[in-house]
Amino acid sequence: MWKGRFLLIGLTVLFLLSACSNTKETTEISAEKVMQKNWETIEKEAEETTVTLYMWGGDEGINQYIDDWVTPQLRERHEITLRRVPMESPEVLRKLLNEKKAKQMKETTDVIWLNGENFENAKKNELLFGPFSNQLPNVKNYVNTKALDVLYDFGTKVDGMEAPWGKVQFVFHYDQNKLADPPKTFEELKEWVKKNPGKFTYPDPSDFTGNAFLRHLFYESVGDVQTILDNGFDSTFAKENSQEMWDFLNEVKPYLWQEGKTYPNDLTQLDRLFSQGEVAITMGYNEARAEKLVEKGIFPDSTRSFILNSGSIGNTHFLAIPFNSPNKEGALTVTNFLLSPDAQLKKLDSSYWGDNTSLDIRKLSKEEQSQFEAIDRGKTVIPIEILEEFAQPEIDANYVPWLKENWINEVVR
Template sequence: MKGLKRLSAMLMIIFMLAGCSTGTGNNVEEPTMSTWEDVLAQGKNKEVTILMWGGNESINKYMDGFVSAKVKEKYGITLKRVPMNAPEFMSKLLNEKKGNLNPGTSDLLWINAENFRTAKQGGLLWGPFTDLLPNVSQYYDLEASDLHYDTGIPIEGHEAIWGRAQLVLTYDSEYVKEPPKSFEELMVWVKENPGKFTYPKLPDDFVGAAFIRTAYYELTGERDVFQKDMTREAFNELSKPVVAYFKEMNPYLWREGKAFPVSQAQQDELFKNGEVYMTMGFEIGKTAGQVKTGVYPESVKTYVFDTGTIGNSHYLAVPFNSPNKAAALLVIDFLQSPEAQIEKLKPEVWGDMPGFDTNKLDASQKSQLETLESDPASISMETLTNNRLPEMQSQYIDWIKEIWTDEIGGQ
């Protein structure tokens, strides 16, 4: 977090001194693309380099196999995936901006939340471009809030939704006959089953942080306030019942709350070994995939709280100095297509939640979706949608991590 704050400060200073505005660099000749026909004419038979987190082999296989083959077949595009964490590619783009490197070395970014905020404010992104994408207008709900805001940050056409995610809970029905359906019920269950529940450690694990954020909605009784501005003092006051709840829970957790799994992967391992009876994650089809491959027994199932769980979205953006902007848009549009979205939803592929509006699918596409949802270890899109809580402003995500570290995890 400190590194991100330093990067944000560097960006602000550099662009104030340079007099740069959000958008493109000085030496890039901007493509003229007012229609999709322009994009097709300029984008075919190019190479597209995408910078993205490479820590999930299933996602890597999806990109290197299915996606690469399809964009090659449709557009003659060679897709080059470069594994790179967001702080790394943010620093890379910053250095290219400082060095006036135009054209640059990449065409696509997998990005969201505070990294999007920093990149957009620093002029590291090209746009707006989303109005050009035909699959968005045909298959997506144009009124959906996450097509306009990313954790409270106005998108303004500078990133395109790639998928949605929602915190889901996984349990073994052999040991958990009636899983708790709220944080209130969870406290009762944890006390009745000491040592058999935990969650990934903040501030570094995204899943653990989302679990705590979810608790804010139920335990404070608030909802819309988390998308509005408030002071740190007001947020600290609002946080008091949440802090009290998790302090009370700590002694009944795995290792009596004196240690936490350092990652979702470690939490999953504890679950697989029977040390804890529940785990959690954002990949809605992941559990079904683990059951199919025998990693988890058939008694393992997924669900969400009746009081809801945090949902958020992830996006694709084009760097300000991309050498192949039109080709990048062709790749984005394919990744947003029902074909690509349904493929990545498959539990054996990725298990990532689609971004499209299911009401806009044709009969064949709906049938494919229903087949995937029929798996006993899966959870339906309808259930997820009905129990989806909106993501908070990105500033509050940072504050929650700090509060947990100071007040809860340090106890």
């Protein structure tokens, strides 16, 4: 039985590799041919066409942003009909992979929303059109294309195969009635924890937020995130460069909530401890997350946010174009529009999405900068320019299980 399964897996892999090699040349020629056109021609050829956008559809505010604002704007400005199709990224990739196996070079998907492991898989299997992103006018004019969180998507080089649509960043939330001057470094955090026993903890690293907290310490331990990116995932490298992180965690352990004998299972439990006043600091991978919790009365009105001088890990999400998009000119025009200052400003509005911009605010006109600054994201949200200054990229996703497993051996036991 197992032998038959292994044979089937082997044949499947062989078939996928064969399919990729058969379509590679056609895809590359198509990308080169399209991107040789000037931008005015691309926009002109996109007029009176339909562009299909496949994206996660589980958030009402995001859907309203696309349906109630983006779609009418594209119709008015570019005579494009946008069709939003709710679908999880892995499903879209399975669809594209099946189409590639069948050599279907023109199908129904024009733009997809993805990042992280999904992008890595799409790039590896040559399911994407490009490179294209650095030739988009709004990327050229408004995006910091040298930023690490634009160059890398969870440790995978972007190489122009997707365009940055938005981002979130990791921040600490604190009660300013209990912590008047939040720490600026891990050393200051360690000293505060020791002076205020029981008032700090972090989630178990099997939780996404707890693991992100450890990744910040790992960056600090290595000393340079670029070094981690250059090495990719390397367990030997990680072991040799993580001692400072384990020393920090073990030194503060006796002063944590419950004396470090137990840890919150997840962020929800840590938030509960914060809302009940048992701890003075919580954390999260979304700089705007505390605002609604304050509005609902879950977090105290005295809640504020801080990041450390060593940086704040950011998660950038992207837009990509499938290799077999039937309307690449339309897909390019829509993607470029979604990265325009107007579209990014409206996306930042919490009445729709509230998602942070992927643009470099310093590249905008004075008037546009004023418009972004005028949006009140709330008293718990750190200003965009500060977040941008201290932003750090994600590293290879394989470090997530490595940190979780080694934390048990180095800290728990």
